[in-house]
Amino acid sequence: MRDHGTFLLNGERHEIRDMSPTTTLLNYLREDQKLTGTKEGCAEGDCGACTVVVSELVDGAVQHRAVNACIQFLPMLEGKSVTTVERLRGPGGTLHPCQQALVDTHGSQCGFCTPGFAMSLFAAYEDRQGKGLDRDTANDVLAGNLCRCTGYGPIITAAETMGDLPAPQWGEDRAARELRALEALCHTDTVKVASTDQQFFAPATLGEFAELFAEFPDATIVAGATDVGLWVTKRHMHLKTIIYTGRVQGFAHIAVSDNTLTIGAGATYSDAIQTLAEHFPDLGELVRRIGSTQVRNAGTIGGNIANGSPIGDCPPALIALNATLVLRTGDAQRRIPLEDFFVDYGVQDRKPGEFVEAIEVPLLENPDQFRCYKLTKRFDQDISAVCGCFHVTVDDGQVSSARIAYGGMAATPKRASAVEAALVGKAWTMETCEAALSKFSEDFSPMTDMRASSDYRMRSAQNLLIKYFVEGTEPLSTTRLVGRGSTIAGGANHA
Amino acid sequence: MLDIPAAKSTETIAGAVHSDHRHDSGHKHVSGEAIYVDDIPTPDNCLNIYIAMSTHAHAKVTHMDVSAVRHAPGVAVVLTATDVPGENDVSPVNGDDPVFADGEVLCVGQSLFAVAADTIQQARAAATLATITYEDLPAYITIDEAMEAGSLLEEPYTMARGDAASAIDGAAHSLSGRFYLGGQEHFYLEGQAALAIPGEDDDVLVYSSTQHPSEVQHTVGKVLGIPNNAVTVEIRRMGGGFGGKETSGNLPAAAAALVAKKTNRPAKVCYDRDDDMVITGKRHDFRIDYRVGYDDDGGITGIEYDQAARCGMSYDLSMAICDRAMFHADNTYYLPHVRITSYRCLTHTVSSCAFRGFGGPQGMVAMERVIDEIAHTLGKDPLDVRRVNYYAAADEESIRNVTPYHMTVEDCVIDEIVQELTASSSYTARRSEIREWNKGSPIIKRGLALSPVKFGISFTTSFLNQAGALVHIYHDGSIHLNHGGTEMGQGLFVKVAQVAAEVFQVDIDRVKITATNTAKVPNTSATAASSGSDMNGMATLNACETIKQRLMEFAASQHQVSVDDIEFLPGRVRVGAEEIPFNKLVHDAYMARISLSATGFYATPKIHWDRASASGRPFYYFAYGAAVTEVAIDTLTGENRILRVDILHDVGQSLNPVIDLGQIEGGYVQGAGWLTTEELWWDDEGHLKTHAPSTYKIPACSDRAPDMRIGLWEKGRNREDTIYRSKAVGEPPLMLGISAFLALSDAVASVADYKTYPALHAPATPECILMAVERLKGGSS
Ligand SMILES: Cc1cc2nc3c(=O)[nH]c(=O)nc-3n(C[C@@H](O)[C@@H](O)[C@H](O)COP(=O)(O)OP(=O)(O)OC[C@H]3O[C@@H](n4cnc5c(N)ncnc54)[C@H](O)[C@@H]3O)c2cc1C
Ligand code: FES
Ligand code: FES
DSSP states (O other), X not given: OBSSEEEEETTEEEEEOSSOTTOBHHHIIIIISOOTTSOOSOSSSSSOTTEEEEEEEETTEEEXXXXXXXXXXXXXXXXXXXXXXXXXXXXXXXXXXHHHHHHHTTOOSSOSSHHHHHHHHHHHHHHTTTOOOOHHHHHHHTTTOOOSSSOSHHHHHHHXXXXXXXXXXXXXXXXXXXXXXXXXXXXXXXXXXXXXXXXXXXXXXXXXXXXHHHHOTTOEEESSOTTHHHHHHTSOOOXXXXXXXXXXXXXXXXXXXXXXXXEEXXXXXXXXXXXXXXXXXXXXXXXXXXXXXXXXXXXXXXXXXXXXXXXXXXXXXXXXXXXXXXXXXXXXXXXXXXXXXXXXXXXXXXXXXXXXXXXXXXOOSSGGGEEEEXXXXXXXXXXXXXXXXXXXXEETTEEEEEEEEEESSSSSOEEOHHHHHHHTTSBOSHHHHHHHGGGHHHHOOOOOOSSOXXXXXXXXXXXXXXXXXXXXXXXXXXXXXXSTTXXXXXXXXXX | OOOSOOOOOOSSOTTOTTSOOOOTTHHHHHHTOSOOGGGSOOOTTOEEEEEEXXXXXXXXXXXXXXXXXXTSTTEEEEEOGGGOSSOSOOOSSSSOOXXXXXXXXXXXXXXXXXXXXXXXXXXXXHHTTOEEEEEEOOXXXXXXXXXXXXXXXXXXXEEEESOHHHHHHTSSEEEEEEXXXXXBOOOOSSOOEEEEEEOSTTOEEEEEOOSOHHHHHHHHHHHHTOOGGGEEEEESOOSOOTTTTSSTTHHHHHHHHHHHHHHTSOEEEEOOHHHHHHHSOOBOOEEEEEEEEEOTTOOEEEEEEEEEEEEESSOTTHHHHHHHHHHTSSXXXXXXXXXXXXXEEEOSSOOOOOOTTTTHHHHHHHHHHHHHHHHHHHTOOHHHHHHHHBOOOTTOOOSTTBOTTSOBOOOOOHHHHHHHHHHHTTHHHXXXXXXXXXXXXXXXXXXXXXXXXXXXXXXXXXXXXXXXEEEEEOTTSOEEEEEXXXXXXXXXXXXXXXXXXXXXXXXXXXEEEOOEETTTSOSOOOSOTTOHHHHHHHHHHHHHHHHHHHHHHHHHHHHTOOGGGEEEETTEEEETTEEEEHHHHHHHHHHTTOOOEEEEEEEOOSOEEETTTTEEEOOSEEEEEEEEEEEEEETTTOOEEEEEEEEEEOOBSOSOHHHHHHHHHHHHHHHHHHHTTOOOOBOTTSOBSOOSTTXXXXXXXXXXXXXXXXXXXXXXXOSSOOGGGBOOOSSGGGGGGHHHHHHHHHHHHGGGTTOSOOOOOBSOOHHHHHHHHHHHHHHHO
16 A cells, blocks of 8 residues: 555646645645646636646546546545646747637636636647537537636637647647656555545555445545535535545446446546437436536546435436446445435435445437436536436337436435326326326425525426427427527537 | 837837737736736745634624634634724725624624634634624515615615606506516626735735725725825736625725734635625615506606615615616616616625626616516517617707706717617517517527617716826836726726827837736726726826827927927837937937826816716716627526627727627626526525525526627717727626527517516526416416
């Protein structure tokens, strides 16, 4: 076991030891390293002012991803390379194309959001070998960067045009050095970073992970920290023992076999989105609207489930898909239907020392029968007021099965059992759906909060059933304002 | 001697007025080099301050014990009301905003005490160790509660002309209603921040993220009990302001200065986002009752407004803000008989404060909504009703040009602008196309609306309309520019530098832009009321002209030519037949002992205001613009989005068109956000539950209309003698966003075949829209 962490910051090796392991990357940059180009705008992953690029080796190649430095704990960067805005320019101060494009298009006013935008654009630039972005891609890449001044137009233009500028001369050389340096950081030891009253473990194998968790059953598991990070930055909790899943080999595994899609608990949204979209197009669309690029680059589906929130988006979708949760204690595995995992508000069926290993989702014969709807005040990067997910199968015009689950309607993600019962065996018609609307009050009595009133939740949840029915025969262009299938804004929307 | 190269003798200078010139800090923004208050390198002994806040809306603080806080690790000092050597007040006007609450708290989020520790984590943790006992008192959270209880800051204030009540009673048609309009969080990306460095004697230097350095200076002096001349306040740039840094910077600056002087260590306050949103004020939310009489064409014959505003627990700038809501209750329309009464509600919520538009937008939304409703009842295109009611055009002989506050509108160009915009946006054709389209689209409905803007430019508190500048030319020919305006992203600094470059005919990079500093230019007003470039541009012009005059007189005497025969050309000066490089003339003047430094001053002419009679000329001129917005809504969920926006806006002869376009686009998006996704939500106990971006939703990238066409009005020219005939642009475009709200209303109206008026409240969240759709569907079936 190593008693310190190691990562690269702007090409230089940094060792972390004897410090609070819940120090955020942002605080390390700004306070320890005096790298003040990276800004704090919210400390909760919502504004993007703190965006940095984290690079790591994936199958021998370097993958670059924008993340929110404000909710990354420093030791999570073990073996990775962090690039901040200070590092974008070339020798002699030449601006990187993503920076130059922002200057040329007047993409900054007060400039406080700008380093974050530059970093998001930089990650996208690296990802796409120096190409500019089309508008929809730009919207997705920048959904996690808020700007209060510009109205975004010039920034979108910068995203579109950055590929037209000469590629940076210094890019290849830096990339080669980064690859070598990352290779040099590879190891399979468990890393421990500790201060007087906190400890952080980053094991590299599932066996060691399971062992550690058995030894410290009260430890907090951290995957992407898009929830846990906020416990520290917002609720100011003092976490004593943390076990990190991010280095565990095989934990982010995604595979399809025997008509089942298995998602390792450590798979991030970004790891999974393509496969999900292939097998369940609407789940792909739902995940596109979870958080932002930065959040999806860090956050995991396993974490979304384990967190147990009634307003997480994956649980209702996966419940409607009849997913199975694979739990593990030491070497022992346990499989339960996902819906049974959510017992009550804040209570899940998880024993001490037990963790989420994977999620198994049966593939669908007709994936288009599965639909998800996420209702929010703002389309991008907003937590659902209501999330409704539907899978109704129809044989000979009769409903043969119905799995309908909602988030935001109860203390847990929850199936609409009474509604389902009112559908099954009936003719699949608008009349049947309308008749089932009255059953919602048997299933749910939603609450009022800052996201929506109880009335709205109820009414919109009912209407989603109608929408689902309509979408059975009508094209999505007639029912959707954004995303998959929508054409209202000119047709380009994520077709 | 001359280190910098002589200015090039090209035919035009870089950065002349009226030219596109990028933001002076653009390259520093993108590289992270631009320094904000929290980025200023501090010595290791710098203290970090946490401000502990009230958790009760209205209560007696019967007991507060901070001794455990004092003894917590890392804590250097804890300050409460009794530790304030001067006045315990950070209010801008009325003496009613204590630095630290003393015995009674008036809102959740009111500051109780400050903890200074080595790290902010220590300070925050220590603050939780205080024991505080509250005894709750009755609290009014909402406008309805305050109005019900008669809880007002002052007597209702009325502006009136004619006999509105009789005009309405005698009109062919009349209608009335009540409209609730939410507030708005500024959400400047950079939170409030102040860093105080103690000096000798009483001196203290405060770096403050403020739009109003002079007031921070004054406040720090007042709180410390020291004269203003001991306090220096400096700000290079803010990470956004929007009015939210006009007065809200006083508390953090005062707290930082108190700690710095108490401990003789540098001290810093940087609110984190949640604290910032709880502790600082927001745009006033309003409840507006209206009653209007009109003729068959929709011509308004009389109108009455009762505007009730939630001012929060103290005055702050609410008087002037509520006045401005009244000043803009007419928008672009002549109101023959009118009464506007304003109720300034005292509530137990954070004191509402300035926000881009300063009350004007609230008054204006109500007017535009009334026009829409009139059109609706008459089955007319709202645009026709708008046109019938416009103020008389600038050169038209008409009595229809007097405002409810008895000012004559001399420069109305709204009809021209709207006509151009209707044509360029194909408003009429699209309106019918959309109505047709809606018939075939049961779930998604589209809507379209046009709204005009007329916005009065000047501080309505007349004495504030003054500005100063300080210009030096060093003997190497480089120029140092300073003025009282602050840079919050709006491009003020580059615009004013353009003025200096223009006067001296040198490239703009010769002009050094410097941080606003109260030691250089004293007694300044806030950079607010859109007046930044109007006033600081003029003051700078004045300073530059003074130096230029001296240079000309010097050259004239040295070369024995008349002053009239001297001309500043790009990079050089023609003196009679001879051309002398600018640098050389400057150096020669220096050698001849000519002063190359000057102050400049400007006081806006023509304005006056008599509050008692509610009459006068509060505004130097008006800025105009109009927008057409197309939206789509989902009638099953209330979700909605903006599809296309067309804007034509009058900035006079723009000082810098690209900067102005940026203000217009940003203003529109912010205005549309205010009226759609941005919802502030308090619980019954007065706790703001939307205090971070996770719950308070400003527009994100994809909310921007995919099709946005913004034009500066080519004919625009300020009739008044403003800086190079430009017009102010900071606030007016925000109100272009009203068209988005009206377009949503239009889309909702389609579900009942345009027969029932949707009467949307703002913000028009998905919930608000769905409920309106359901209401209309219920009514029509
Ligand atoms: C800005 C922002 C926007 C967001 N938007 C959305 C959204 O739109 N929709 C949505 O659903 N969510 C949203 N989230 C929350 C979402 O990102 C998280 O729920 C995420 O999926 C959790 O994954 P993580 O890897 O970050 O988990 P962590 O934060 O690391 O952990 C979350 C919880 O899961 C536990 N945990 C993690 N892995 C395991 C495991 N293998 N076994 C047992 N327990 C485990 C942790 O102990 C913790 O209790 C948002 C978050 C942020 C910051
Ligand atoms: S500071 Fe806002 S996302 Fe990190
Ligand atoms: S430029 Fe000010 S927040 Fe983006």
